[in-house]
Amino acid sequence: MQKNNNMAISDRKLREKEDLKKRILEAAKALFLEKGFEATSMRNIAERVEFSPTTLYLYYKDKNDIVYALHQEGFKLLAQQFKTVAGIEHPYERMKTMARIYLQFAEENPDFYELMFVRQGPILHVQKHNSDDWEEGSRTYNVLYENVIECQKEGLFKNLLPHNVSLIIWSTLHGMCTLHMHMRLDCVKFEDDYEVVPEKSRPEYIYESFISLLERLK
Amino acid sequence: MQKNNNMAISDRKLREKEDLKKRILEAAKALFLEKGFEATSMRNIAERVEFSPTTLYLYYKDKNDIVYALHQEGFKLLAQQFKTVAGIEHPYERMKTMARIYLQFAEENPDFYELMFVRQGPILHVQKHNSDDWEEGSRTYNVLYENVIECQKEGLFKNLLPHNVSLIIWSTLHGMCTLHMHMRLDCVKFEDDYEVVPEKSRPEYIYESFISLLERLK
DNA sequence: TTTGAAGTATTAACAGTGTTAAGTATCTTT
DNA sequence: AAAGATACTTAACACTGTTAATACTTCAAA
Numbered sequence: 001m002q003k004n005n006n007m008a009i010s011d012r013k014l015r016e017k018e019d020l021k022k023r024i025l026e027a028a029k030a031l032f033l034e035k036g037f038e039a040t041s042m043r044n045i046a047e048r049v050e051f052s053p054t055t056l057y058l059y060y061k062d063k064n065d066i067v068y069a070l071h072q073e074g075f076k077l078l079a080q081q082f083k084t085v086a087g088i089e090h091p092y093e094r095m096k097t098m099a100r101i102y103l104q105f106a107e108e109n110p111d112f113y114e115l116m117f118v119r120q121g122p123i124l125h126v127q128k129h130n131s132d133d134w135e136e137g138s139r140t141y142n143v144l145y146e147n148v149i150e151c152q153k154e155g156l157f158k159n160l161l162p163h164n165v166s167l168i169i170w171s172t173l174h175g176m177c178t179l180h181m182h183m184r185l186d187c188v189k190f191e192d193d194y195e196v197v198p199e200k201s202r203p204e205y206i207y208e209s210f211i212s213l214l215e216r217l218k
Numbered sequence: 219m220q221k222n223n224n225m226a227i228s229d230r231k232l233r234e235k236e237d238l239k240k241r242i243l244e245a246a247k248a249l250f251l252e253k254g255f256e257a258t259s260m261r262n263i264a265e266r267v268e269f270s271p272t273t274l275y276l277y278y279k280d281k282n283d284i285v286y287a288l289h290q291e292g293f294k295l296l297a298q299q300f301k302t303v304a305g306i307e308h309p310y311e312r313m314k315t316m317a318r319i320y321l322q323f324a325e326e327n328p329d330f331y332e333l334m335f336v337r338q339g340p341i342l343h344v345q346k347h348n349s350d351d352w353e354e355g356s357r358t359y360n361v362l363y364e365n366v367i368e369c370q371k372e373g374l375f376k377n378l379l380p381h382n383v384s385l386i387i388w389s390t391l392h393g394m395c396t397l398h399m400h401m402r403l404d405c406v407k408f409e410d411d412y413e414v415v416p417e418k419s420r421p422e423y424i425y426e427s428f429i430s431l432l433e434r435l436k
Numbered sequence: 437t438t439t440g441a442a443g444t445a446t447t448a449a450c451a452g453t454g455t456t457a458a459g460t461a462t463c464t465t466t
Numbered sequence: 467a468a469a470g471a472t473a474c475t476t477a478a479c480a481c482t483g484t485t486a487a488t489a490c491t492t493c494a495a496a
């Protein structure tokens with residue numbers, strides 16, 4: 001009886017601890033999406049969960065620890081978006097849809113994207129704790145790789161190594177996303193712009209360019 | 219006589235002022251290359267030129283102003299590397315060499331590359347002062363674009379819009395550079411790695427992948 | 437029931453950041 | 467010699483991430 005009671009209580013404590021840990025992450029995420037990465041500080045997060053700044057350090061080792069957890073959230077979100085493509089039977093069509101989802105994700109969640117694929121914070125955390133295996137990234141890459149393999153079974157991407165194709169596709173998508181996000185595309189002015197197509201939005205233009213690459217690789 | 223003397227003195231003063239401005243930039247560059255971007259502060263730079271931190275603000279509006287000047291230095295360096303390709307007559311060979319130089323530049327000067335194509339500091343400076351025309355980037359892009367046009371005159375890159383090809387090439391190179399720099403490639407572990415080629419270094423592997431893309435676009 | 441030990445949260449502080457306002461020399465001009 | 471411009475510095479503001487020391491609460495054993 002006594003024991004059961006104790007266990008119940010310590011269970012509740014554990015639950016409450018987990019709960020606060022989650023609330024800290026939620027607060028961090030909210031601030032992050034409101035004001036961007038650079039602008040959210042430990043003190044900001046602490047204020048929002050109504051605890052002292054130092055309390056956060058009882059739940060997360062340091063800021064990178066929070067940043068890593070957020071980066072994981074980002075991957076969960078991306079995986080969720082990717083779920084719908086499982087129904088597409090032909091690997092090439094699936095590839096095209098995955099590309100569209102990837103580009104759209106970056107467009108709609110630039111701060112998450114930055115954390116997942118650009119910032120060094122999360123990757124430093126990986127190197128300190130997981131002995132150089134970036135699970136989230138590896139999983140995502142392998143989804144792409146498997147898809148390339150399937151395409152090759154259908155006779156596509158002939159005479160190319162699958163890792164080669166995967167690297168090209170990922171790099172191109174990543175390059176397009178980041179050049180766009182970091183405003184390196186809109187600030188470029190063409191000397192000779194007779195073929196400008198102003199009715200197309202930048203993301204549409206990017207997607208079409210990528211598709212024309214894919215068609216060529218095919 | 220008096221006037222000449224005065225002019226000479228004020229000339230010297232002006233020269234000294236310009237000189238200090240340059241010395242500040244040199245100090246910034248040195249620190250930047252030694253310790254990286256994140257780790258160099260205004261106070262660091264000031265200490266190195268042996269002036270008070272606030273003096274820097276008499277020569278540069280703010281830190282972004284210095285960062286923008288450094289970003290320009292980076293472009294000068296890249297342009298210098300590119301100079302050698304002018305002698306290559308065939309546009310496709312020229313393109314391949316340009317790609318190699320671009321990748322090598324990013325590999326050897328990751329901090330400069332970051333400033334030129336990733337960080338938002340310099341581009342913010344552009345938006346505040348130059349009404350959205352990123353000269354350095356525009357010039358670099360147009361070099362690529364002109365090269366694509368020349369290739370098409372030789373019958374290459376058929377049925378593709380030149381801006382499309384340019385975007386694909388730049389994005390792929392940029393994506394490869396940044397994924398590598400930001401350690402997103404080395405931390406990925408393959409589930410199925412029967413075709414791993416360990417005797418090749420990452421930069422070599424990247425270059426070869428890019429060339430196989432180019433051959434396919436051709 | 438008291439005592440001591442965990443566990444949890446806080447205050448104060450450190451060492452740093454970019455940046456500005458105010459003050460101080462020095463040198464030029466009237 | 468007095469007034470003014472120029473060049474520079476000191477002091478300060480409002481932040482940042484993070485740690486050490488301290489308090490408060492809860493709980494188990496003596």
